[in-house]
Amino acid sequence: MHLKYEYKHFEKIPVKIWKDAAEGSEHVARSIALAIRQKQQDGEKIVLGLATGSSPIKVYEALVRMHREEGLSFKNVITFNLDEYYPLAKSVPQSYWRFMHDYLFDHIDIPKENIHIPDGAVPMEGMADYCASYEKQIDMAGGIDIQLLGIGRTGHIGFNEPGAWEHSMTRMVRLDHLTRRDAIKDFMQEDAVPYRAITMGVGSIFKARTVYLMAWGEHKATVLRDAVEGPISTSLPASFLQNHPNVRVMIDQSASEMLTRVRTPWLAGSCNWTEDLICKAVVWLSQQSNKPILKLTDEDYNEHGLSELIMEEANSYELNIRIFNRLQHTISGWPGGKPHADDSNRPERAEPAQKRVIIFSPHPDDDVISMGATFMRLVDQGHHVHVAYQTSGNIAVHDYDALRYAEFMAEYGKTQGADTSHYDEVIAFLNSKNPAEPDSEAVRKIKGLIRRGEARGGARYCGLEDDHIHFLDMPFYETGKTRKKPLGAADIQIIQDLLETIQPHQVYAAGDLADPHGTHRVCLDAIFEAFRNLKDRPWMENCWLWLYRGAWHEWAIDEIEMAVPFSPPQLRKKRQAIFMHQSQKDRPPFPGDDNREFWQRAEDRNRETARLYRALGLAEYEAMEAFVRWKI
Numbered sequence: 245m246h247l248k249y250e251y252k253h254f255e256k257i258p259v260k261i262w263k264d265a266a267e268g269s270e271h272v273a274r275s276i277a278l279a280i281r282q283k284q285q286d287g288e289k290i291v292l293g294l295a296t297g298s299s300p301i302k303v304y305e306a307l308v309r310m311h312r313e314e315g316l317s318f319k320n321v322i323t324f325n326l327d328e329y330y331p332l333a334k335s336v337p338q339s340y341w342r343f344m345h346d347y348l349f350d351h352i353d354i355p356k357e358n359i360h361i362p363d364g365a366v367p368m369e370g371m372a373d374y375c376a377s378y379e380k381q382i383d384m385a386g387g388i389d390i391q392l393l394g395i396g397r398t399g400h401i402g403f404n405e406p407g408a409w410e411h412s413m414t415r416m417v418r419l420d421h422l423t424r425r426d427a428i429k430d431f432m433q434e435d436a437v438p439y440r441a442i443t444m445g446v447g448s449i450f451k452a453r454t455v456y457l458m459a460w461g462e463h464k465a466t467v468l469r470d471a472v473e474g475p476i477s478t479s480l481p482a483s484f485l486q487n488h489p490n491v492r493v494m495i496d497q498s499a500s501e502m503l504t505r506v507r508t509p510w511l512a513g514s515c516n517w518t519e520d521l522i523c524k525a526v527v528w529l530s531q532q533s534n535k536p537i538l539k540l541t542d543e544d545y546n547e548h549g550l551s552e553l554i555m556e557e558a559n560s561y562e563l564n565i566r567i568f569n570r571l572q573h574t575i576s577g578w579p580g581g582k583p584h585a586d587d588s589n590r591p592e593r594a595e596p597a598q599k600r601v602i603i604f605s606p607h608p609d610d611d612v613i614s615m616g617a618t619f620m621r622l623v624d625q626g627h628h629v630h631v632a633y634q635t636s637g638n639i640a641v642h643d644y645d646a647l648r649y650a651e652f653m654a655e656y657g658k659t660q661g662a663d664t665s666h667y668d669e670v671i672a673f674l675n676s677k678n679p680a681e682p683d684s685e686a687v688r689k690i691k692g693l694i695r696r697g698e699a700r701g702g703a704r705y706c707g708l709e710d711d712h713i714h715f716l717d718m719p720f721y722e723t724g725k726t727r728k729k730p731l732g733a734a735d736i737q738i739i740q741d742l743l744e745t746i747q748p749h750q751v752y753a754a755g756d757l758a759d760p761h762g763t764h765r766v767c768l769d770a771i772f773e774a775f776r777n778l779k780d781r782p783w784m785e786n787c788w789l790w791l792y793r794g795a796w797h798e799w800a801i802d803e804i805e806m807a808v809p810f811s812p813p814q815l816r817k818k819r820q821a822i823f824m825h826q827s828q829k830d831r832p833p834f835p836g837d838d839n840r841e842f843w844q845r846a847e848d849r850n851r852e853t854a855r856l857y858r859a860l861g862l863a864e865y866e867a868m869e870a871f872v873r874w875k876i
């Protein structure tokens with residue numbers, strides 16, 4: 245944190261920024277444990293309001309651990325969950341009832357009668373009475389002592405979507421379109437996501453004595469900023485919390501990115517001006533004032549709240565040149581280093597001229613989507629490039645694609661007089677399968693192989709020989725469901741073994757620090773862990789780790805340490821490599837909130853990076869891929 249004081253003026257709710265979700269969640273869990281024990285000492289019960297979704301998962305994991313290892317008992321705990329989809333039976337894997345039992349209740353000693361979760365199977369006629377009695381039960385239990393909340397991209401808390409009334413109580417609601425789209429990852433397809441839910445109201449949440457709102461990952465950064473710094477409004481129900489006397493917002497660094505104190509700290513108070521912060525400020529000023537860096541004047545700095553910086557720097561002229569050069573030096577068409585050139589101002593080392601490189605790709609297409617042009621450049625420039633596909637990606641293949649391949653195998657087998665009963669079974673399974681049902685082992689295998697073939701096509705197109713293409717099939721991913729297993733020793737060992745075998749000078753990895761439960765983040769954690777375990781190996785001294793952004797956004801311009809530019813024909817070649825991933829074209833099973841196809845997203849993003857460089861007054865390129873060097 246660069247700030248010395250005074251950001252509270254902007255933030256209308258106390259916010260605590262933690263290093264990561266694990267650290268923040270541990271703190272919340274400790275506070276809950278303390279409150280439980282305190283009440284136990286007084287011989288009283290404690291009432292917890294609980295949320296589902298990815299935000300509280302690590303809190304539940306910590307509580308379970310405290311129960312197992314520290315004897316934390318939940319005998320005096322009464323719980324009320326915020327919400328449940330409607331209509332939905334408890335037994336369905338996607339139900340919040342199931343979620344709570346999987347993550348918490350099945351692993352602690354809470355009496356079953358103390359658990360309350362809205363029932364998604366209540367008949368419609370009895371709904372109003374049911375909701376009123378849920379609310380009454382909370383009051384009868386003495387009201388909620390500690391309420392856990394996540395925040396949705398619509399700004400919802402519970403399922404109180406935009407438009408929810410400040411005094412609303414437990415009731416049935418319709419889910420927002422965005423919320424339903426976010427739920428596709430659990431229900432496998434949009435049609436299967438319920439349209440409605442039962443939720444505690446904003447008013448019910450408000451009655452809680454203490455509220456923790458948690459948000460982890462940069463995809464929460466904008467909505468979180470709006471909730472904390474913006475006006476109170478029904479169009480953003482989380483903003484009502486500004487009126488609550490005892491809320492704490494717990495976020496990680498990624499979710500804090502849009503807060504004034506992080507994004508533009510110079511507007512929030514006095515700063516400790518490191519070179520990185522100066523770069524951030526100059527880039528921001530250039531963008532704010534629509535002027536290239538070398539045209540910024542002292543007045544521009546003064547008028548945009550940067551007079552303190554100008555006072556420290558004496559004048560803008562030298563400062564502009566210094567930052568311009570810093571950015572200029574990040575641009576390189578030699579991602580593996582330029583052999584025999586002076587590398588003192590280049591992002592990569594000149595020697596060795598031919599480097600051993602591993603590109604890690606979490607899913608089978610992230611390599612070409614996120615760094616396809618750099619990939620081809622590395623191969624063309626004579627480096628020994630390997631690509632390693634970390635997961636099989638089998639979950640993101642449509643059933644109809646798997647069916648097509650199974651039918652192909654069966655029909656071809658029949659022409660050869662072979663026994664095709666295995667394929668016939670697969671075909672029968674797929675023909676009778678409900679889309680939300682998990683795949684059989686055989687179907688998963690087929691889907692994984694479809695993606696394998698596509699990945700091989702993409703890597704070959706980038707110029708790789710087959711023996712440089714590695715399929716790691718990390719076990720944490722192989723659940724057949726969107727919910728994955730935690731990262732295990734076997735996953736890390738697989739990464740370590742490959743690193744040991746290749747002993748690379750350069751490693752590229754998807755640096756998605758957001759989304760603590762997303763596959764990209766888990767894949768990255770496996771690489772970090774492997775690096776830590778191997779840190780004493782002599783070859784590690786010469787091994788640099790470059791992070792590309794796989795999902796969400798690109799790196800911010802001031803963070804980029806290597807920008808690899810490319811021409812229009814190179815951009816077209818990159819598109820061809822992405823086209824090799826046919827199962828992901830048009831509309832993959834988990835498209836997220838973006839309607840563009842992957843190749844379009846990649847091109848828009850790479851063109852935008854080039855445009856931003858150009859707008860700062862640097863050279864004009866068609867497109868650029870961006871990287872940050874990770875120093876362990």
Ligand code: F6R
Binds near residue numbers: 401402
């Ligand atoms: C869950 C709930 C929702 C989630 C919110 C964030 O019980 O009521 O409001 O807290 O949608 O979801 P995640 O944590 O999955 O990002």
